[in-house]
Each structure stands twice: as structure tokens, then as C-alpha cells.
Amino acid sequence: MKRVIVTGSAGLIGSEAARHYDGLGWQVVGVDNNMRRTFFGGDGDTTWQRELLERDCRAYRHAAIDIRDRAAVDALVAEIRPEAVIHCAAQPSHDLAARIPFDDFEVNALGTLNLLEATRRNAPEASFVFMSTNKVYGDGPNRVALTENDSRYDFDDPAYANGIDESFGIDQSKHSLFGASKVAADVMVQEYGRYFGMRTVCFRGGCLTGAGHSGAQLHGYLSYIFKAAAEDRPYTVFGYKGKQVRDQIHSRDVIGAFDAFLAAPRAGAVYNLGGGKANSVSILETIARIRDLTGHELAWTLDETNRVGDHIVYYTDLARFRRDYPEWRLTMSLDAIFEEFARVAFSSRSAA
Template sequence: MSDNDPRHEAPSLIGKAAPIVITGGSGFIGSNLADDLLGSGEEVVILDNLSRPGVAQNLEWLKEKHGARVHALLADVRDFSAIEPAFADAKAVFHLAGQTAVTTSLGEPFLDFDVNARGTLNVLEAARRSIHRAPVIFASTNKVYGALDDLKLIEVEDRYVPAAGDIRQNGIGEDRGLDFCTPYGCSKGAADQYVLDYAKSFGVPTAVLRMSCVYGPRQFGNEDQGWVAHFLIRALEGQPITIYGNGKQVRDVLHVRDAVAAYRTLLQSIESVSGQAFNLGGGPANAVSLRRVLAEIAKLIRSECDVEHAEWRPGDQAYFVADTRALQHRLGWKPTVSWRAGLRDLAVWLHDYRGLGAALGDRERISA
């Protein structure tokens, strides 16, 4: 390994300003979070194996924008000896690295478990052994609540709505029982519970954010993960979009700027919320069906989307909208970007940075 190998960078931070470690820091949410932290003057260690297509571009963007305060450690969370040095002097850890697709978990359950469950345990142990006993904030998923097959829904013209008025008004809360399904739900759910238990068993400050659908700039969405960006990319390319099911599935979508704000707010309050899990999503105000998103994309590109249909996939939820009142009441966080404005923001970024589609009439971006 040469002296210029990026795997040497993270340990060199020991003795300097304590950095913040972001696992999966070259990914979609990770790179946006890193950019925000770096813009605040923080030193950031980007721990990533760069396995996801496109994320190497995010790392280069961060380096070009922020220079020497970006410290890249090219390593895999499954390799404890390789990642441990990055945590030695860390003051905080955002654990975003993971296997993110249900479909992949069904085809490769060992891989899914190793990355999501064992990889998380490695991160927790590295943080526990660090000089500052660094707090860990973990990116979990709403899939820990299962497929929600027991949720009574009413089918209307373009979406499903819950029969229960309280869920229709507020969404699914953290008091919903855990019900892991699919290997992905099991591996992320196990990681979710390990993170919470490290606060109880070892006194490591930890917290969990169970995320709904986050979207926005720097997302390289595909059919299995990042569906909002995937839909928009396919539409801008003039390619068909496959809908699994009837398209009336409802999700609460959240712009990445609001997600970053939630992660940073949680870290600021980690001592008071350690050992707790919070739902993170756009909430009822940003609850949209796949059909409604496609209709809005058609307006943006001034052309109908080419849509194909296929059978429902295992573990797909017909409805999930996060009740985020706990996060709002405890930490004062709330989503600020409406889903229509956020979709336009992503479309402008895809045009400007990836050359997709024609320029939109309204050029205003939400975030810099």
C-alpha cells in the first residue's frame, strides 16, 4: 500500500481536531450530510467502499469543494481491522453505510446480513473503543415495521388511504410493533436494535432514525432503491418506468436537505435522546402515491411518462407515512421542503450536473 493510498488518511487525524466519521459518506445522504458538516468547519472522515455506482463522483465533488478537510478512508464496514483506525479520535459517527435493496437481500441474504448486521456491530465496537466514546447515529428504515399487511386501507382513484382516522391524520408512529420481514428488514432491524442496546449495555450515546423515502440532489437512484430519483431519471432519459403493483402505493417523501437537518439536530441533542429511535419522513403533508409523483414528473418534463406494470414485490408496503411528531416535539425538527418543490429541485440538479432532459423554465434551486 503506497503512502498516497487514501486508506492512510483517517488515522492521520489523531491528535488534530476530532473528526466526524460518516460511513457510506460518498453515498446520497452521506455526501449531502458531509457537505453540510464541512461547510460548518468540521473535519470529516468519509468511510466508504465506493461499491455503489456513481458515488465516487460524490467523493470527488466533496474533495473539490472542501479540500483537505475531507479525509477519505476506502474500506468496507465488514472489515473491522480496516475501519477501526478511522474511529480512534472521532467525536461523532453517522452510520449510513449499508445494503439498501430488498431485492438484493432476497437474492444474497448472506451479503445482506454481513453488511447491515455485522457491519453495524463493527461500527458500534469501533465507536465504543474510540477515545471520545463517539456517539453513533444510525440510518434505519421503516421496513422494521414490516409489510403492514394488517393496516386497513381504502382504495380511491389514485392512492390508498388508511381507514383509521388517526393514522390518516398523523401516520405510523414509533409505538407500532416491530415486525421484520424480508432479509433486508431482518438485517436492518437487527442493526437497529443493536444500536439502541449499545446505549443500554455499554453507555455509548446512540440514536436511530427510521427513514421513509429520502430523495434529492446527488442521488443515483435505481429500480431497487431511490425510487423518486429513478422515476425522474428514467423519464428524463425517455425510458419506460416499471411500476410494481397498481401505483397507488403511498409514501411520505423527504427532501435530503430536511434529512440532513434531522441528523444534525439529533447529534446536537444526543445526550437527551440516547437509546431512542425516531421516525424520519415527510409526514402526511408530503404523502404521495407513485401515480401522483408520475403525474407531477409529466408536468415537469412536459411529456407523459412511459409506464409499465409488473407484479407486487415481496415486502412492499401499500402504505407508509411516518408520524414524525416525536422528532418535532422533542427536537423541534420538521420538514420544510414540499414534495413538488423538492421534485423540481432534483430535476434541475439532474439537468445541470448530469445533463439529463431539457432545461426547466424555473431555474431556482432549493439548496446550494
């Protein structure tokens, strides 16, 4: 039986990975100590997801360890000796990072180093999949020429007609402390591939989404905005007139990319991973889609203060990953993603 360690296993991508590899007959060891609740309060609590994994998965084992604990991480990897490590655990909010800089850096950078070194020492042939972020590019994408339309901003430079690719610089830009800690982790993952020859990949994610997300105001915007709409919570849009744009990729399509890499791993690989231009949407467009899908008018206000280091427009150029792994496809369109959220978020209202 193949073995995989999944960190952040009760989070969106981690839980999707745990279910997927359990379904393939792998032994799955999930590492998650529910720090998302510590970061984001009740909205971020992932206990429900852990309980579902333990109930539904045949060969799932949970390890509630802190990835900052070097000895515990090393001992776990030495015991399991996995064929793959899928590292999704993180402090994911660039706003929160400024208030908890040591926790942010220790979770994102030091925790990643602990996992890399434990893997090198105990399972050097394992593939190491790291869920990085597009925030490694800082606010550099904001320097691309933009055009403003009624409901969104968009790139106005033919060089970026398909989005941001991996050649875009990560230096000389404002990242937020979260972005900086993820840069440190991203570069370290690359280095363990390039220096030690390990099979590592950094997936620089756009907006990762799906109904398994424990969305909170500071992280997981699409999940949280549907939650706000369904529960009649007031929603605050921060900056850029609500015309800021993100591309959305469903968690199942992220796992498809993991599968493709694990089938043909490389050393020190880096890929941007998102929904691409076709799956891009602004906040104003999101609010309109929710109204059209559900008939519900979200109560929202605009805070004109732009978030520090925030992207005005970001969507992913997927050309490099599609070139190296041509069998991979996006299976969830933007319409399908919104329909899933509407069905799940508004199910209790329909029942009532």
C-alpha cells in the same frame, strides 16, 4: 476542530452530511468503497459524488474501506477518535437482499456492529447516528385498514391519521431479508445505547431523497423515475396498481435532524423520520406530477406482481421527534422536491 466519521459518504445522506459538517468546520472522514455500484451497476455508481466531495470540501478525507473489515474499522476510529459517527452505509434494497443474503447481512448488521464496537472501544463519548429504515416494521403497516382512491391508497384508521409512529410493532411480520438485517442493526444500536450508555440514535427513514441520489431501479425510486423520464427509459411499476404511497424527505432535512440530535444527544433513542403525510405521494401521482412539471409523458408499464414485504401505504408520524427536538422543521415541501428533480434531471434536455 471537531471530527466526524461518515459512512456511505458518497451516497445520498452521507454526502449531504459530509458537505454540511465540512461547511461547519469539522474534519470529515468519509468511509465509502462504492459497493453501490456492485449492488446496482452503473446507475448506482457513486464515483461522481466522491470526486465532488474531494474537490469541494476543505477538510474531507476519503477512506475506501469496507465496513465488514473489523480491523480496518477499529483502526480508523482509534486514529480519528471522532466526536460523532454518522452511519449511512448499507445494502439498501429489499429485492436484491434475497439474491445476496450474506452480503446483505454482513454489510447491514455486521458492519454496524463493527462500527459500534470500534466507537465503544475508542471514542465512547461520541454520538452514534444510525440511518435505519421504516422496513424494520415489515409489512405490518399493510394490516392497517386502507381505503382506495383514484390515484392512491391511504390509511382508513383514525389511529394512523398522521402515519406510523415508533410504537408500531416490528415483530410477526414479513420484512424481506433486507428488513431483517436492518432490524438486527437497529436493535444493536439501541442496545449499545441502553446497555453501555452510549449516545446512540436510530432514525427509521421513509423515502430519503434529493438530487444527490444515485438512483437505480431497485433503490431510490424518485431519483430513478426522474432519470427514466429524462432519458426516455421505459419504467416498470411493481404491484398495487401504482397506488402505493410513500412519504418523501429531502436529504437536507435529514441532516437537520442529525444536527438536532448532536446538539442534545440521548442514549438509545429511536425516531421515525420522513416527510409525513404532507409529503406523501403515490407512484401514479408521481407520474402525473412529472408530466405537469416537464411536459414529458413517462413510458411505463404495470407488473401486477406485488413486491415481497412491500408497504402499500407508509408515511411517518413525526410527533415524537418534534416533541423532543421542537426546533427541527421540514424545509423542503413535496413541490420543492419535485421541482429540484425536474431542474436537475431535465437540464441536459433543455440544453440540447
